[in-house]
Amino acid sequence: MLLRGLVNAYGSFGTYYELGPLHEYPASTIAWIGSIQAYLMLFTGALTGPLFDAGHFRLLLIVGSSLIVLGMATTSVSTKLWQIMLSQAFAVGIGQGCLFSPSLAVLSTYFSEKRFLIAMGLAAAGSGLAAYHIEGGTIYPIVFHTLEPKLGFAATTRVIAYIAAGTLLISNMVIRVRTLSTQRRQIFDMAAWKEPAFTVYVIGSMIAFLGTWTPFVYIEVYALKYGITSKQLAFYLLPIITAGSIFGRVGPNLIAARIGLFNVVIPCVTITGVLAFCFIVAKTQESLIAVSCLYGFFSGSIVSIIPALGVSISPSRAVIGTRIGMACATIGLGMLAGTPVSGAILSHHGFTATWAFSGTVALLGACFLTAARVLHGGWILRQKL
Numbered sequence: 001m002l003l004r005g006l007v008n009a010y011g012s013f014g015t016y017y018e019l020g021p022l023h024e025y026p027a028s029t030i031a032w033i034g035s036i037q038a039y040l041m042l043f044t045g046a047l048t049g050p051l052f053d054a055g056h057f058r059l060l061l062i063v064g065s066s067l068i069v070l071g072m073a074t075t076s077v078s079t080k081l082w083q084i085m086l087s088q089a090f091a092v093g094i095g096q097g098c099l100f101s102p103s104l105a106v107l108s109t110y111f112s113e114k115r116f117l118i119a120m121g122l123a124a125a126g127s128g129l130a131a132y133h134i135e136g137g138t139i140y141p142i143v144f145h146t147l148e149p150k151l152g153f154a155a156t157t158r159v160i161a162y163i164a165a166g167t168l169l170i171s172n173m174v175i176r177v178r179t180l181s182t183q184r185r186q187i188f189d190m191a192a193w194k195e196p197a198f199t200v201y202v203i204g205s206m207i208a209f210l211g212t213w214t215p216f217v218y219i220e221v222y223a224l225k226y227g228i229t230s231k232q233l234a235f236y237l238l239p240i241i242t243a244g245s246i247f248g249r250v251g252p253n254l255i256a257a258r259i260g261l262f263n264v265v266i267p268c269v270t271i272t273g274v275l276a277f278c279f280i281v282a283k284t285q286e287s288l289i290a291v292s293c294l295y296g297f298f299s300g301s302i303v304s305i306i307p308a309l310g311v312s313i314s315p316s317r318a319v320i321g322t323r324i325g326m327a328c329a330t331i332g333l334g335m336l337a338g339t340p341v342s343g344a345i346l347s348h349h350g351f352t353a354t355w356a357f358s359g360t361v362a363l364l365g366a367c368f369l370t371a372a373r374v375l376h377g378g379w380i381l382r383q384k385l
Helices: 002-019 027-053 055-076 079-106 111-126 129-133 139-151 153-174 190-194 196-212 214-225 237-246 249-260 262-280 283-310 317-349 351-377
Strands: none
Touching: 002 027, 002 079, 002 129, 002 139, 002 214, 002 351, 027 055, 027 079, 027 214, 027 317, 055 153, 079 317, 111 153, 139 153, 139 237, 190 317, 196 262, 196 283, 196 317, 196 351, 214 237, 214 262, 214 283, 214 317, 214 351, 237 249, 237 283, 249 262, 249 283, 262 283, 262 351, 317 351
């Protein structure tokens, strides 16, 4: 629950950096902080999977928790770009990676294959639902923007570190592994890239993620620059998006369990792309809030369903862990490059071009996912895929 929350909450930090201590840097440079953090969560997660299979879950949990808390604590005293990069991007990102794959693997030991998809959706909602009450993508921005004017950046970031420490302490105390894999997982399965459906699925997902996170990072700056909302309300737009994703990470998964993953995620990615274009014309407070809620819902489904697609198109359970790790490491390249590219477009061409980029790549990703569905199961529309 903490992992996605910290990734989603970066938009609040990014706005502060862009308007404050790092104002001399272009938006594309500042965006690397959040994108590296998000990518390292996925890339490191792919590498730590075999360590989990080898029985080192407790070690990964301790190391990951320590790095996250240490990274946020050192971020509180960072004033230079390289200091923030080391603390928030690398330390927190690697710490999240130590927990990412093991957290999914532990989940799989508690649920049958039939119920795993629903459980995964509920877990993905943790960064929105649990965040609303405890931490994560909804509460962190609220904490940041409520306390920062009163306490300052350093003290506020330390408060966030304390919240992270408390939630991670609970995780360290209660999470247990029911069963361990009897087979040692490989890091790479080169045969996967020879399967057209898998390859196109990974490419399509990477392209979709290239534009999905743009509103999470720039929605607050957009509202402030054009005076669409008050300053106070602008800072609540990110929590509104992440709160909307609560239902998007659960509801579509319930539907997907009945009609198939591809049949749900393709329309959701398509609508996400269309909604990105809608930000261009959302020039009133009411319209911006409405688009933000809808965007959170449909983009939330991407987060929870796309990793599960790697499971559905794998030929056997023996290679699922390896293929999910490979897919996440590759898909993460979209998250790595997406917001810096959006930032560069924003610096040179403004928000209209930025939203157009986000929507275009999402629609292109939907086209690739449609091709992957055809390669995997054919053209029959009513087939459960």
